[in-house]
Amino acid sequence: AQSVAQPEDQVNVAEGNPLTVKCTYSVSGNPYLFWYVQYPNRGLQFLLKYITGDNLVKGSYGFEAEFNKSQTSFHLKKPSALVSDSALYFCAVRDKGTGFQKLVFGTGTRLLVSP
Amino acid sequence: DGGITQSPKYLFRKEGQNVTLSCEQNLNHDAMYWYRQDPGQGLRLIYYSQIVNDFQKGDIAEGYSVSREKKESFPLTVTSAQKNPTAFYLCASSIDGNTEAFFGQGTRLTVV
Numbered sequence: 001a002q003s004v005a006q007p008e009d010q011v012n013v014a015e016g017n018p019l020t021v022k023c024t025y026s027v028s029g030n031p032y033l034f035w036y037v038q039y040p041n042r043g044l045q046f047l048l049k050y051i052t053g054d055n056l057v058k059g060s061y062g063f064e065a066e067f068n069k070s071q072t073s074f075h076l077k078k079p080s081a082l083v084s085d086s087a088l089y090f091c092a093v094r095d096k097g098t099g100f101q102k103l104v105f106g107t108g109t110r111l112l113v114s115p
Numbered sequence: 116d117g118g119i120t121q122s123p124k125y126l127f128r129k130e131g132q133n134v135t136l137s138c139e140q141n142l143n144h145d146a147m148y149w150y151r152q153d154p155g156q157g158l159r160l161i162y163y164s165q166i167v168n169d170f171q172k173g174d175i176a177e178g179y180s181v182s183r184e185k186k187e188s189f190p191l192t193v194t195s196a197q198k199n200p201t202a203f204y205l206c207a208s209s210i211d212g213n214t215e216a217f218f219g220q221g222t223r224l225t226v227v
Contacts, residue, residue, distance in 0.1 A: 044158075104160075
């Protein structure tokens with residue numbers, strides 16, 4: 001069964017500095033990988049996905065993520081953080097296979113960007 | 116304006132009552148999902164539906180029931196058998212079972 005680990009409950013970064021939110025995954029086959037962001041009392045917003053192709057994926061709001069198959073990681077990055085990026089971030093994975101594959105989420109990482 | 120609409124945003128239930136959470140989508144998506152969110156536990160899958168008139172249990176289906184009579188609608192009933200129903204409930208949909216999911220704004224259920 002597929003699983004996702006987000007090892008940091010919280011990441012703190014100063015505005016203007018680069019940020020990284022970590023994610024590792026486990027699947028039996030090849031993965032589809034996703035990042036979502038959640039603001040308080042709201043649903044999840046889709047940021048970006050890796051399906052195939054380039055290991056560096058660019059998404060919404062200046063975010064990007066790097067797929068590393070050997071390390072089974074899919075870390076979320078942004079070159080320059082904004083205070084408005086403060087939110088809860090979720091990594092998710094589907095196992096690439098035939099038929100319906102469940103979308104499994106990590107426990108989330110809270111990003112706090114200080115002015 | 117396309118999207119997923121969940122209602123109500125806040126819901127209060129007395130112990131022993133069943134309540135139904137609404138989820139409607141106009142994205143023409145085949146697949147729909149219900150997740151439960153508790154602090155520190157991420158999102159856990161309750162039920163999912165790949166197509167109309169078909170649905171499957173997720174990881175925490177006990178105490179919940181669903182129906183999928185129309186492509187646009189996937190209501191979730193929280194029954195009195197659910198021992199700890201206070202949580203934030205999220206509905207989502209996707210084109211199929213292999214693509215990203217899009218989420219509604221959630222319903223916060225509180226047992227009083």
